[in-house]
Amino acid sequence: MTNTPLDDKQDQTQPRVIAELRGVTKRFGTVLAADNLNLSIGEGEFLSFLGPSGCGKTTALRMLAGFEAPTEGDVLLDGAVVNEIEAHRRPVNMVFQHYALFPHMTVAENIGFGLRQMRPRMAKGEISDKVRRALDLVRLPGFEDRRIWEMSGGQQQRVALARAVVNEPKMLLLDEPLAALDRKLRKEMQIELQNIQRSLGITFILVTHDQEEALSMSDRICIMRDGRIVQIGTPQELYDQPISRYVADFVGTSNFFDGTLEAGSGAIAGVKLANGITLGGRPVGAIAAGDPVSLSVRPEQIGLTRKQGGAGALPVTVRNRIFLGEHTEYLVRHETLGEFFVLAPRQSELSEGPFNSGEGLFASWDATAALVLTRK
């Protein structure tokens, strides 16, 4: 059941490969920051790196930008190995996680820096035009003459974004470029970034902690862990077919019930949970009987009802109700399985009415909607 989304993607659209990592490993002393990374990025693609702090996302970007040379393996840009090519010769721009704005320059001078390095020289008027448009884009019109330290963190981050975007590079590397922005502004910037990406056909590589951001913006997402790529795929693929509990946990929210895989094969396998209950689910990947696994059930896959359900229904008590507008989220508790989340759409509330805290209900889901995932 191992999926190969990379191949799927290329079969569909056949994008020209603009950047590639081939067996790239990076060691800092004894720290393995990147471990045999293999990845090819299509022209005009929007790819995100998603993973916990310290998993090597920034390191991967830095090798593409040319600040670090791989310890092993090759970095390719446009089909040529660029391991030895310095950063200033690569047609790539980066938005740094720490902004790295030049403190002795104004906002306009910062943004125009890349344009001023271009040879043949770009006319002054053209530079200031582009700078002004870049400032409009990041919602900072009229900030040209401000000094960097006169700006808030979020404003500085937008200047960093403008400084990279204004050069219209072939590939833009964004290291958590929106992390300091409030929700509304972040949404706006996400839309602007998508517009830029589509209209200019720039390849985007985005590093983010925000899974919602990755899911909503990316063509493909690359889930990382301890310097390794765990899974690459479209947001849909990662959401529907995660290859491990780790991925399922990172993409969307899910309820996990830990247990061991019971013998048996076929579309549905049994998982023996700690409390002795056995629940069915769709096994994913190479797992064998006796392996430690998790049964993963998305909150929206679970149905709640007051009526005594079928054989598989679990008796639960409502602990919390969280109104989310379109949906209502319930935190429910099963005597031995513990607490888990259920996301109920509005319609079902119309039929059964909202459930109250403390109410006894029955929770059930389709066994094919539950995934049996390795815990490794």
Add this chain to the structure above:
Amino acid sequence: MSRRIRNFLLLAPAGAWFLVMLVLPLAVVIIFSFGERGPAGGYVPAFTLAQYANLPARWAAFRNTMMLAPTGTVAALVIAYPLAYFLAVRVSARWKMTLLVLVIVPFWTSILIRSYAWIFLLGGRGIPALLDLIGISDLRLINTPFAVLVGIVYGYLPLMVFPIYVSLDRLDKRLLEAAADLGARPWAAFVQITLPMSIPGIATGCMLVFILLMGEYLIPALLGGGKVFFVGNALVDLFLQSRNWAFGSAVAATLVIVMLVTVSIYMRLMARLGNGRDDVSLM
């Protein structure tokens, strides 16, 4: 304790020191400069501008000081900058401390002894003798302005190296990555990022060296051999040899004024250079 009393207590030692060691002597010098020389030297109270009228007699000392102090400062800067850059940017953390100590080591020996070493090196049996071997003969180095320049640059180099080193060491190296990322070649990145960011260090170093050079007297006395003398040498002569305290005071007061004027012009310039910067303070 009220804030005012606390501030007063904090400032009192420095204030007392300032008053006793700086303001009082300066006041004495100014009063003396309007007096007259006693018959057996020293000072006789009077009010006359005669001493100031006599200043042109010491014109050579002022000229030498005003030529060699700026030249020495610039020469020290030119030599110190690459050294400081090397120490701050190129040397690995392991070697930094060792090399920094090596820069200070000369300070551990008296400038007197070091200058004697230079007297030998620049004297007839030193470098000129070596040059003689390759056919450059009859070159006189000792007792020339060049010898004095060599001496002061050598003596004050560490004072120039350190402030520049500090400003370069503090420079966020990630800014250079950002510059490279935006397409700046190494030299362009140096000119546009490193150099402007190190201006505070340059300004401080130049200021330190320049002010000290204006008052220098030991090095010109040793390496200038009485031919290349600074205002400092003139003062030693006037106070200790000819015991003309009144004229000496006038020369000293003039030196202070010249210093104040040059330093304030310099600060003005620096303030303009650093206009609107707050990432760095220039002084």
